[in-house]
Amino acid sequence: MLTYHEVMSTDLGLLTTAAGKWDDMAGELRKVETRYGDSVQKITMGPDWSGVSVGVAQTSFAATRYEYSAAQIQAKAVESLLRDAHTQFADLKKRLESARDDAIKAGMTVSEQGTVAFDYAKLTPAERSAYHHDPDGQTTSRDAVNKWQQHINDRVKAVSEADHGVKIALGAVVVDSNKDAFGKGNDGTLNGFNADAQGDIEVYEARNAEDIATRINSGDKVSAADYAELDRSFRDNAKSTEFNQTFLNGMGAQNTLKFTNKLNDLAYQDDKTGKQTYLDLEKGLANSLSNAMQDPKSKFYKDFREQLKKAGVEKFDLAVAAEAPNVISRRHGEQQVRGYQSLITLMQSGDGYSAPFLHDLADDIRSAEDKKRGGDPNVWDLQGDFSGKNGG
Template identity: 85%
Template sequence: MLTYHEVMSTDLGLLTTAAGKWDEMAGELKKVETRYGDSVQKITTGPDWSGVSVGVAHSNFAATRYEYSAAQIQAKAVASLLRDAHTQFADLKKRVESARDDAIKAGMTVSEQGTVAFDYAKLTPAERSAYHHDPDGQTTIRDAVNKWQQHLNDQVKAVSEADQGVKIALEAVGVDSNKDAFGKGNDGTLNGFNADAQGDIEVYEARNAEDIATRINSGGKVSAADYAELDRSFRDNAKSTEFNQTFLNGMGAQNTLKLTNKLTDHAYGDDKGNQQRYTNLQKGLASSLSTAMQDPKSKFYQDFRAQLKQAGLQQFDLKQIADSPQIGTGHGQKVRGYQSLITLMQNGDGYSTSFMHDLADDIRSAEDKKRGGNPDVWDLTSDFSGKNKGWFANDPLDGLLGIMSKDPAATTSYLDPGPDGKNDNLQYLVKDRDWNHVDTTYWVGNIEHTGSDAFDKDVRAGLGLALESATTGHAPGAPGTEFGRHPEAEARVMHEAVNLFDYGDGNGKDDKGQLKGQGDSVLKSEEYANVRGPLARALSSYSPDIVDIIAGDGPGDLVGKDDALANGDHSQIQNSRSSLLRVLRGVSEDPENYFLLHESERRYMAEQLTTQDLSDPEALKNRAAKIGEVNGAINAIGGDIHLSERDAKLSEAGDMRVYGYHFIGGAITGIPVVGDMAQRVVDGCWNEWLKGVSAEEGLLARERISSGNDAAQTDLSRFFKSWGDETHQSGTTVGAAQREAQQSYTSGRESAYDALRERK
């Protein structure tokens, strides 16, 4: 490995000087070749020489001239490699110099050998004494020195790794490719000059990487140094299109999938002690795929995609899956190429939108019966989730959705039905797709018993993340932002998702084939458990839309048909109140989701109270009525989920998780951020709200829905009292708002109960 001193003291200009000499050599060789052709070789074509000897001479002379030509190609390639090396080294050396300069600016010294130390000379005697007697100060200095030393070392390491790539290229460029040997042309030697010499360092690194990967696939001898070199090649060329396309083109899709399976088997099977080695290589291979497949118009992209279509449905050996404990027919099952591919891709990121969309479309075509696919193509006789080898993407489309969710724009465009409704990806995923990929076939003696396919515990996990990403414009699990509307495409996805999820255990369609609510959203089913959390986080960011719809201000039409609401970046969902309430109830099957949604909507309503001009009594009346009606509907949902009974079953950690939504505030995942004043309004009536929800549950259990809810009325009174105190309202104004909200509470709860009681 190169040292700091070597990097800083080496004269890089010698590389370009040497490159110039190699170019001159190529020019001189061209002159020799021309003279040879015009004099020596020409003799064999004249009339003065005949017989067998002239034929032999002709072949030998042609071979000699070929070598002169090959020597020129090789010399020019060496010159190009040296210039390429100079460009790389010059850039990397500047980074070393920049790291050194930054360290010095931060109060360090850097020796000629690259050793970083704290520059005590810049301190006054008093400061030096203070540091000397302050243990904390000494620790701070030591940590700072270590940080800058590591930063400098990393930059030197980058130069050293690039140097290794140059070494590989310079050693390989002089090896005769024997391009025209064995009767195919004029190359008459096995160890002559290289007519196939390349002028790019990355090409030779890729070929070397391919050689190592091929030996891994074949079970040949691969040393620790080989593995380290393959890892370095991936890491050092992560952004090089030429390296990665050359490597993958040489491997081909089939061997690339074999390689990832081999690495997986080593990591989780026969060489667990070196697991980090193989997981690093998986990351490098995934990065290689990501970089290579960026341009959908390139020949490489089109060719490799075609190879993946074929290899994606082929069956491959993967011992870690073949030897898994299984539900059905025993050991030895094989995996499909697409399952291995998505398992690999989970180790990387930065995939292009085109690649993810094309890949998703190809996988769907393989499984969608309407496209001639086989819905059972991914079926395996085991549940692969969590600790049970959850790293394996047995459902490649769902796995790809999880990967895609990291790129919100790509996910939105994939799921967006479009203004014309022609994109049916969301419809397919929610309504039409077969998600059961656990084959329950088993044998008793010689008799095969076939049961219904089951689902993994992580079923639809990718779909849930994709929905959150597509409807919010941010990665799943991101902290909440300020309340607002959404771009039209995001709102359209959420609108369609609410409609699609608004159906029960049946097919959810009327006699005309249209979706119809049944009182219970399918989201209550355990099959949708992994969708509920992400969808709840996404819905919390639609609190302004939800409040409008519950209060009767939503148009209940499709986004795109109402120009006033399909309004660019300020669009909103336009579902019916009943559909929305059923979906809110569905995601609230998990109590923490209910608390998240409640907290978000209460915050939004408090924000509206504390930021809008409500000096007009009529405006305040309308706002108070809206708050009362929404509280009634949300409390009714809380009553329907038997919140108190579920709370009793929660562990102490669970209680902290649920109630933490309120006390921790906007930084927690999914809850939008509001101002301090609005937060204090919500803080002032939290306990009263919980009492109101519990009372609502009791009324529902006793079928006394029409009865009043004194606890909820108290909650509303306290809510507006907090608002009045914060904004210095008169008692008359507060009282008017309280009465209006209390009157509207009943209509809100009844609309919710009506929606939850509906059946087809």
């Protein structure tokens, strides 16, 4: 967790300076790649070398040139990540500075360490004497101090959370994706440079979030730190279309519905002591869906809606449906729910859904249940009572 002093005293200009150096590096690597291709690699292309050895050399030299190219991609991605980080940090630092200035205008002092206190120095001797004899006034002042302290702490926390996202991105960008390995291209080094390096912090945060959600879905052991990181990712990127679409695209509609069911199973059946953690994640997931499905003209919207049409009528496991004590006429523990039922349950945890999405979703649900549209009027039928605080 960063401190107020660290945020306020750090020279953010060093990020853009470093970004410039990475850009220069990419340019130098380009020169080396060109020289390598025109000299060393060119030897294998001439008529003076034949036989099995030239084939081996061509493969090896092509792999080396590939790494020079991948190194450029990785360097440019790091440059972009550093500039993205600078933009984020500069904006968040301005918000912290604004919070400090507002606190001072409200009659507070803010130390270099970010500690808020009531500014007695601004009081006249008469006001100071009256203040010491006014318990209600002292209580009001303490409340004001606490309010401004929390406000500043929240702004520091926002910078710290953004910093964690940058750390994730910088750690992931240097990992070789091997997208052109295993016969798909010239990549012959499994731990080389990353030819699929991305320059958006949110992309790497989304991929990390997808990994955690996938492990939760699979029933793997997931640490408290991972749950906290997933919650942070949802919260910190609530308004990032890049993050939310990348996350949901990676999960797919089917696994997204499995995930919300898994969170409900954990909250209401398997781990009630951690209920709030899972409900917070469900809220984050719901808001992720809301943000991602804002533009009906986008490719993501169209593709994900088509996935929902299929997954919406599929059957999914959900403990509260399978284990309901008054489920009859079926073997206990077998009843499943439809995807759209899970989706609507999920959406109740979020808000801000676009009108086009709500209209399209309602139309798709009607098609699933309307006999005139080829639907099944009984598609939503469940046995058991699912009303009340938890069962509902």
